Amino acid sequence: MMRRTKVVTCCCVTLAWLVAISCFAQNTIPKTYEKVKVAEGVYAFIAEEPKTEIVSGNSVAVIGDDGVLVVDTMHFPSLTRRMIADIKQLTDKPVRYVVNTHWHPDHLMGNGEYKQAFPDVVILSTPSTREQMESQVPTTYIRDTIAQIPAYVKILQEHLDTGKKKDGSPLRPVDLQHYQDLIEESKFFLPELQQAKYTPPNQTFDQSITVYLGKRQVNVMFLGRGNTAGDAVIYVPDAKTLMTGDLVVSPTPYAFGSFLTEWVETLKKLEALGATTIVPGHGDVQHDTSYIEELISLLQSTTSQVQQAFAQGLSLDDTRKKVDLSSFRRQMAGDSDKWNEVFHTAYEVPAVERAYREAKEGKLNDEN
Numbered sequence: 384m385m386r387r388t389k390v391v392t393c394c395c396v397t398l399a400w401l402v403a404i405s406c407f408a409q410n411t412i413p414k415t416y417e418k419v420k421v422a423e424g425v426y427a428f429i430a431e432e433p434k435t436e437i438v439s440g441n442s443v444a445v446i447g448d449d450g451v452l453v454v455d456t457m458h459f460p461s462l463t464r465r466m467i468a469d470i471k472q473l474t475d476k477p478v479r480y481v482v483n484t485h486w487h488p489d490h491l492m493g494n495g496e497y498k499q500a501f502p503d504v505v506i507l508s509t510p511s512t513r514e515q516m517e518s519q520v521p522t523t524y525i526r527d528t529i530a531q532i533p534a535y536v537k538i539l540q541e542h543l544d545t546g547k548k549k550d551g552s553p554l555r556p557v558d559l560q561h562y563q564d565l566i567e568e569s570k571f572f573l574p575e576l577q578q579a580k581y582t583p584p585n586q587t588f589d590q591s592i593t594v595y596l597g598k599r600q601v602n603v604m605f606l607g608r609g610n611t612a613g614d615a616v617i618y619v620p621d622a623k624t625l626m627t628g629d630l631v632v633s634p635t636p637y638a639f640g641s642f643l644t645e646w647v648e649t650l651k652k653l654e655a656l657g658a659t660t661i662v663p664g665h666g667d668v669q670h671d672t673s674y675i676e677e678l679i680s681l682l683q684s685t686t687s688q689v690q691q692a693f694a695q696g697l698s699l700d701d702t703r704k705k706v707d708l709s710s711f712r713r714q715m716a717g718d719s720d721k722w723n724e725v726f727h728t729a730y731e732v733p734a735v736e737r738a739y740r741e742a743k744e745g746k747l748n749d750e751n
């Protein structure tokens with residue numbers, strides 16, 4: 384069903400989606416996160432497992448002697464404000480840096496909250512991330528999504544009222560629940576979008592920048608393209624702790640607009656950093672590189688199967704039928720219907736298309 388309703392996916396930027404509801408003055412279902420101490424002075428804020436496609440990325444606070452560096456600022460400003468309050472409980476030092484790992488809105492809608500709370504904050508990203516953010520987020524994302532939400536929710540409500548899908552078939556219990564969840568979460572989401580203070584990075588870096596929070600060193604790096612054209616990763620050497628953005632997303636990856644072949648090389652560089660604690664863009668904290676290795680195998684299998692199909696002259700549609708990623712899907716999604724569906728819609732569908740275009744056109748220069 385998620386497949387058919389073309390709704391939000393956090394990172395999905397084919398934003399024809401989104402949702403609905405007529406007039407919601409206030410947030411009714413606050414989303415939440417779990418605060419996890421992952422190392423001395425390093426706290427991860429792990430977004431709760433989403434019920435729908437309206438998700439938030441994780442965030443991390445790295446606390447040094449004279450200031451704090453925050454990685455990503457989440458999707459919902461009300462949650463970001465709660466996180467800032469949490470950080471103030473942990474330290475009286477100011478947030479001096481925010482890093483946006485990439486330009487997808489579920490990782491940066493809280494930037495304005497940091498700017499308001501800490502006016503001198505430096506917001507860092509790669510040039511590509513800033514450029515994409517500027518061209519997409521205020522318009523295609525915030526403005527258009529706010530405009531589309533009421534009609535989208537109306538349609539969902541009509542389906543619930545008639546008990547039928549668009550094609551006239553009856554809604555299954557799982558569809559009913561999903562539509563209800565989408566309506567409820569949209570009620571929460573609309574005012575979040577309306578109150579978001581869009582704030583782009585005010586400093587960019589090409590390859591790397593080293594930040595000192597007093598004695599504590601933090602390395603902010605671009606290791607190559609992957610999930611997007613400008614993914615930044617953040618490494619705290621004294622804690623062997625790595626923040627990956629959406630280069631690593633668990634339990635199943637996202638591949639909208641991604642660069643499959645280069646992603647493998649970037650993940651190998653990530654693995655070589657020697658981190659013992661890894662905070663992914665979405666999902667739980669990891670303590671070894673086994674999931675990164677799984678991702679590398681998945682990406683390699685996807686590109687090699689697609690390249691073979693292309694070499695045999697198959698169309699994209701026929702390539703989709705031929706590519707078999709079921710063993711990876713089982714390994715990552717297990718028995719969960721939801722995660723099997725997410726694997727299909729958020730990884731398999733866009734990944735096969737991107738790999739097919741790479742086979743046909745060579746290196747890609749867009750994230751469409």
Ligand SMILES: [Zn+2]
Pocket residue numbers: 393394439440487489490629664665
């Ligand atoms: Zn994301």
